[in-house]
Amino acid sequence: MRLPAIRSFGPTVWGIGLFLILLAGSAPRIPVFLLTLVIGLLIWATLAYSLNLITGLTGYVSFGHVVFMALGGYALAFGIGTWNLHPVAGVAFGAVVGAALALGIGVVTLRFRGVYFAIATLVVAIAALYIVLEVKELGDGQGLYLPSSVGFQPLAMFYTIWVILAIEIGLTYIITHGRIGYGLRSIKSDEDAASTLGINAAQLKLFVYTLSGLFAGAAGGVYAWNVSGASPYQAFDLGFSLQMLAMIVIGGMGTLLGPLIGTVAVYLPSQIFLTIPVLGGLQAIVIGIVVVVIALFVPGGIVGTLQKYIPEFRGILE
Amino acid sequence: MADVALFLTDLALGLLLGCVFAVVAHGLNLIWGVAKVVNVAHGEFIMLAAYGAYFLNVSFGFNPLLSVPVDAAIGLAAGVGFYFGFLHRELRGKESMGLQSEMVTLVATFGLSLVLINAAQTLWTTTVVGIPWSPGSLVYGPFQLPLGGLYVAFLSVAIIALSHVFLSKTYLGNAIRAYSQDIPATQLVGISPTFIAAIGTALGFCITMAGGALLTVWLPTGIRPAMGNLYAPISFVIVVLGGPGKMWGSLVGGLTLGVIINVGQLFVGSLSVAYAIAFLVLIPVLLLRPEGILR
Amino acid sequence: MTRVLEVTNVHKYFGGVRAVQGVSLTVQEGRVVGLIGPNGSGKSTLLNVVAGVAKPTAGSVMLDGRRIDNMPAHRVVELGIAKTHQIPKPFLGMTTRDNVGVAVLYGSRKDRDLGRAFDEANWVLRLVGLEPHAETLAANLTVQDRKRLELARVIATGSRILLLDEVFAGLSPDELREAMGLFTRLQKEIGFGALVVEHVMRAVLTLSDRVIVIDEGRKIAEGPPQQVVRQPAVIEAYLGREAARAAT
Numbered sequence: 001m002r003l004p005a006i007r008s009f010g011p012t013v014w015g016i017g018l019f020l021i022l023l024a025g026s027a028p029r030i031p032v033f034l035l036t037l038v039i040g041l042l043i044w045a046t047l048a049y050s051l052n053l054i055t056g057l058t059g060y061v062s063f064g065h066v067v068f069m070a071l072g073g074y075a076l077a078f079g080i081g082t083w084n085l086h087p088v089a090g091v092a093f094g095a096v097v098g099a100a101l102a103l104g105i106g107v108v109t110l111r112f113r114g115v116y117f118a119i120a121t122l123v124v125a126i127a128a129l130y131i132v133l134e135v136k137e138l139g140d141g142q143g144l145y146l147p148s149s150v151g152f153q154p155l156a157m158f159y160t161i162w163v164i165l166a167i168e169i170g171l172t173y174i175i176t177h178g179r180i181g182y183g184l185r186s187i188k189s190d191e192d193a194a195s196t197l198g199i200n201a202a203q204l205k206l207f208v209y210t211l212s213g214l215f216a217g218a219a220g221g222v223y224a225w226n227v228s229g230a231s232p233y234q235a236f237d238l239g240f241s242l243q244m245l246a247m248i249v250i251g252g253m254g255t256l257l258g259p260l261i262g263t264v265a266v267y268l269p270s271q272i273f274l275t276i277p278v279l280g281g282l283q284a285i286v287i288g289i290v291v292v293v294i295a296l297f298v299p300g301g302i303v304g305t306l307q308k309y310i311p312e313f314r315g316i317l318e
Numbered sequence: 319m320a321d322v323a324l325f326l327t328d329l330a331l332g333l334l335l336g337c338v339f340a341v342v343a344h345g346l347n348l349i350w351g352v353a354k355v356v357n358v359a360h361g362e363f364i365m366l367a368a369y370g371a372y373f374l375n376v377s378f379g380f381n382p383l384l385s386v387p388v389d390a391a392i393g394l395a396a397g398v399g400f401y402f403g404f405l406h407r408e409l410r411g412k413e414s415m416g417l418q419s420e421m422v423t424l425v426a427t428f429g430l431s432l433v434l435i436n437a438a439q440t441l442w443t444t445t446v447v448g449i450p451w452s453p454g455s456l457v458y459g460p461f462q463l464p465l466g467g468l469y470v471a472f473l474s475v476a477i478i479a480l481s482h483v484f485l486s487k488t489y490l491g492n493a494i495r496a497y498s499q500d501i502p503a504t505q506l507v508g509i510s511p512t513f514i515a516a517i518g519t520a521l522g523f524c525i526t527m528a529g530g531a532l533l534t535v536w537l538p539t540g541i542r543p544a545m546g547n548l549y550a551p552i553s554f555v556i557v558v559l560g561g562p563g564k565m566w567g568s569l570v571g572g573l574t575l576g577v578i579i580n581v582g583q584l585f586v587g588s589l590s591v592a593y594a595i596a597f598l599v600l601i602p603v604l605l606l607r608p609e610g611i612l613r
Numbered sequence: 614m615t616r617v618l619e620v621t622n623v624h625k626y627f628g629g630v631r632a633v634q635g636v637s638l639t640v641q642e643g644r645v646v647g648l649i650g651p652n653g654s655g656k657s658t659l660l661n662v663v664a665g666v667a668k669p670t671a672g673s674v675m676l677d678g679r680r681i682d683n684m685p686a687h688r689v690v691e692l693g694i695a696k697t698h699q700i701p702k703p704f705l706g707m708t709t710r711d712n713v714g715v716a717v718l719y720g721s722r723k724d725r726d727l728g729r730a731f732d733e734a735n736w737v738l739r740l741v742g743l744e745p746h747a748e749t750l751a752a753n754l755t756v757q758d759r760k761r762l763e764l765a766r767v768i769a770t771g772s773r774i775l776l777l778d779e780v781f782a783g784l785s786p787d788e789l790r791e792a793m794g795l796f797t798r799l800q801k802e803i804g805f806g807a808l809v810v811e812h813v814m815r816a817v818l819t820l821s822d823r824v825i826v827i828d829e830g831r832k833i834a835e836g837p838p839q840q841v842v843r844q845p846a847v848i849e850a851y852l853g854r855e856a857a858r859a860a861t
Contacts, residue, residue: 061424063358112604114420115356116558120604122358123551123597130594179725182715189704196664196698198690198719198770238547242432249425282440288433295425296407 012257013173019260020166027158035154037271039226042161044267046219047240048247048259049168053212055245056253057176058205059188060110061118063241064125067105068098068213070235072220074132077144077230082137087150088160091221095164098217099210106209110202113191122238129236143231150228161222168215169256175208176256184208188254239284243270246291252303261302323460328580330463336576337471337569338532342549343556344478344568345393345526351563352498352518353405355420358427360553361546362434363396363523367530368541369442375449382449382534383469389531390524397523401516404430431546438543448538470532475569477528481521482565494518498563548593555600575599616642616677616693616773616806618663623672623682625658625830632658634830635672642773642806647821647838649811651851655830656810657699660776663808664696665689676774693721695767696776701759703751703766710747712762713737713769720770734769740799741765757788761795768799774806781816789816796820818842826850 009017023042027035051065072094079085079093109120133141175181183204186194191201224230243266251262266287273283298305346360357363370392371385380388404426453465485491496503497514505511533549534541556575560567575596582592618640625633633655640646648656661667663674665686674682681689695716704712713734717724724730738744741761746754754762760780767775781792793816800807800820811817817824818838826834826841828850834841841847 059421061421063424063428108601108605115424116604118358118424119356119551119554120601123554123600126547126551127594127597130590130597133590134588179718179727179730182711182718185707185711186704186715186719189706190702193698193702193704194715194719195686196666196690196696197716197766198687198695198721198723199715200685200687239432239436242428245425245428282436284436285433285440288429288431288436291429292426292433295422295429296404299422 016169016257016260020162020169024159024162027162028155032154035158036226039154039157039161039222040271041263041267042158042165043219043223043226044243044247045260045263046161046165046168046215046222047244048251048263049165049172050212050215050219051244052248052253052259053172053175053208053215054205056248056255056258057181057184057188058208060205060209061114061245062121063118063238063245064121064123065212065216065244066236066238066240067121067125067128068101068216069220069223069240070125070132070230071101071128072098072217073224073230073235074138074144075217076221076224077146078138080146080150081144087153087156087225091160091164091218091225094221094224095214095218098220099214101217102210102213103206106206106213110205110209125236125238125241129232132236133232139231141232143229143234145229145231146225150225157222157225160225161219164215164218164222169260171211173256176254180204180208185254242284242291243287246287248301249291249294249299250301252301252305255301255303258301258303265302325581325584327461327463328584329577330461331467332577332580333573334463334467334471334576335536335580336573337474338529338536338572339549339552339556339576340569340572341474341477342526342529342533343553343560343572344481345522345524345529346553347522347557347560347562347564347568348481348525349519349522350557352494352522353401353515354498355405355423356427356554357400358424358550359431359434359546360526361548361550362431362438363393363526363546364530364533364549364553365438365541365543365546366396366434367393367527368534368537368545369438370527371531371534372447372449372541375451381451382466382531383473385531385534386473386528390528393524393527394520396527397520398516400523401519405515405519406512431550435543435546442543444542444544446539446542448541449534450538451535452538466535470535474529474532477525478566478569481525484521485565490517494521551597551600552593555597555603558600559603614677618694618774618806618808619673619675619678620659620663621673621675623659623662623674624670625655625662625667626670631830633662633669636827636830636832637672638808638825638832638835640774640806640808643804644822645800645807645809645820647809647811647817647824648827649814649817649824650827650833652812654827654850656827657778659827660696660778660808660810663689664694664776666696687719690719690770690772691721691723693771693773694776695720695770695772697763697767697778697780699778699782701756701763703754703759703762705752706750708748708750709743709754709758709762710734710738712751713743713765716766716769717771720772722771737765737769740802741768742795757784760792764795764799768803768805772805774808777807777809777811779810779812781811781813784813789813792816793819814842 023038047069051062055061075094075097076090079090080087105124109117112120132138138144183199186199187201187204195201247262247266248259250265252258270283300308342364349357367389370389371382374380374385374388404423451466456463456465456468485495493509493514497511552575556568556571559574560571579592579596582595583589586592620636620638622635622637623633624635636659650656662669665684669682673680676692676694681692714731717730717733738747741764743761743765746758751762764780781789784792809817821838824838824841825832826847833846833850834844
């Protein structure tokens with residue numbers, strides 16, 4: 001597979017690249033609380049891009065995506081606790097678990113279309129919670145916590161998630177601009193017609209779903225590293241699925257910039273919400289309402305709307 | 319001998335529970351059949367109905383059975399609101415929503431679902447509540463069945479039967495069935511599709527919330543904001559098992575699931591895992607028989 | 614090597630409905646075979662079986678001596694057979710050029726180079742006359758252009774045997790003449806073989822090298838176009854026994 005020529009990179013790619021490089025450069029210099037905020041942003045961006053692969057690009061709405069994040073977190077906690085892995089290795093383990101899970105789930109659930117797929121993913125996620133609650137090795141319902149020896153390592157966390165996100169955005173670019181992107185868009189548009197043109201939909205979907213599980217698992221691992229553990233009801237929170245969905249819906253599904261813009265648009269305000277005691281519980285409500293409104297009235301999200309109404313942006317935003 | 323009695327009692331309990339599951343799923347079934355959409359927030363309306371029954375109990379001493387008509391009425395209103403809020407834009411007399419519209423509705427109702435859960439959590443906290451109503455048990459030798467469970471099972475089946483009668487014998491009911499099969503034809507006969515879809519949705523919500531009230535009898539300690547996360551998947555599985563749009567499918571699916579959960583718990587030892595298994599039943603059913611068990 | 618499609622004794626039943634009952638036919642690369650018959654006679658079903666969209670209840674479909682009836686639709690395309698849809702199914706959110714581009718990228722050539730693929734797509738667009746609309750979203754194409762897009766896509770897959778499902782339907786006399794001219798040009802330029810299901814007699818009789826008539830799932834006639842339409846069995850199938858008697 002030939003990589004796209006550098007000179008063909010559009011302004012969006014340069015913009016994102018610049019953003020990432022600036023972040024990487026400033027990381028050692030900024031105060032810790034800000035760094036923590038940025039780490040959170042990058043974790044969620046990774047999750048958003050991962051959902052974007054299967055939902056935004058391929059059109060398969062997944063409600064249960066939180067299952068990869070949760071089990072990625074459990075994988076990290078288990079890896080560190082039981083096998084004494086270094087946290088970064090734990091994250092890698094989380095990625096592997098996420099990918100394997102996506103492969104296993106996808107083989108079955110990707111046969112379903114639309115609603116049925118969405119519900120199947122939801123059901124799997126809830127069932128996974130109920131099963132994890134009973135597994136002794138995974139904390140027997142009480143959760144797995146990282147030993148205090150792991151400590152708080154913001155810079156290491158930052159660079160880990162930075163690398164993951166950078167790779168993920170790169171892959172998203174290659175996919176959207178490459179042959180696979182055409183295949184996915186065709187599947188999203190009309191899966192049956194796509195098959196009649198030679199597209200092996202089952203294989204493509206599974207590939208993309210596995211990739212998305214991989215990154216969501218990795219992000220879940222970093223998340224667990226950040227919060228020092230994984231506990232069932234917190235990890236398997238469907239609100240996380242909603243947040244990921246909100247980010248890509250608000251940002252613009254299937255676009256390169258959308259998930260990043262969506263993450264910024266959702267994550268930053270939500271963090272502000274959390275600092276005001278009264279509004280904490282309202283955060284999810286507001287996110288939910290915004291998702292409903294945008295889904296019903298502004299399906300293109302921010303990027304889509306900008307592209308539609310400001311022609312100048314069409315060449316720039318993607 | 320005691321084991322057999324235990325098993326049979328569990329089986330019977332499963333069937334009784336299954337009846338209530340069935341009526342709760344029946345509402346979803348109706349909406350699925352009429353508007354051809356799946357309400358992802360289905361569980362949250364069950365939850366609201368349960369809380370409704372709870373507050374009616376706390377404030378006025380209503381037992382759950384008395385709350386049923388109140389919740390049903392709220393359901394009707396909620397259904398109309400839901401139709402015009404979420405569905406009307408996308409449906410507007412079309413055969414079915416396009417892929418884009420379907421995605422939009424899925425995402426929107428998912429958002430609604432979490433808005434409702436969090437609103438409930440904010441208003442009522444996550445403290446688990448319940449309605450302490452125990453009209454006694456029916457005892458026969460080694461067998462003991464809760465009367466409350468029997469009453470609501472009976473009412474559940476009655477509601478499903480009534481809805482069946484309504485749909486097949488009344489003008490409005492037949493109009494709804496016609497709509498779910500052939501929208502242009504319905505229009506040709508002079509019936510407004512919007513009106514029918516709205517009524518059908520309202521009826522679905524009405525039954526759902528009535529079911530939510532009935533469900534509280536089985537939940538002396540089970541009413542909490544996130545309870546929808548348990549009953550929504552159960553409803554989905556039931557509708558798929560019985561076949562979306564098939565009127566008696568809800569009952570068949572509900573009884574099956576009630577038994578699987580209750581008896582499964584005996585074998586697996588844990589209620590959580592029994593639920594997990596019940597949910598995962600969805601997958602082989604979807605694989606092998608997407609139309610449901612009933613042909 | 615000339616590609617050959619062989620349909621041997623194919624049956625397709627849907628529960629109690631016997632859509633296709635023991636039909637055999639051969640289509641060679643470079644030759645056009647017309648498939649006609651009254652409505653509901655099983656023609657489209659047969660096309661679906663050949664394309665891999667449906668599996669035969671009995672019988673076999675072979676391409677160059679290799680069985681393809683148990684292969685999924687996308688695999689059949691990879692091997693060189695592509696089918697149009699009776700009601701066009703373009704990718705509405707994509708441009709005309711992208712629609713054709715997908716066909717080139719995923720068809721039988723499996724070319725991964727985007728540049729080369731779109732060069733090919735542009736060539737097909739020119740050939741078919743859709744170049745002016747290359748950048749138009751498929752959703753904004755007229756019905757006639759959508760039909761052209763269907764044709765462009767199957768050609769772009771690089772298939773050597775095309776299965777055309779009523780591509781000439783619903784056209785005005787002028788549009789029909791234009792479409793028939795286009796088909797002839799394409800066939801000359803590319804040299805594909807085709808199995809053409811049609812109701813528009815003029816098109817089928819003019820463009821086919823050979824015509825097969827299907828009625829109630831069975832083949833009732835086969836031969837050169839002008840000869841076949843005069844056969845009593847064929848007339849009877851379309852117009853009833855009285856008409857057949859009157860004609861002979």
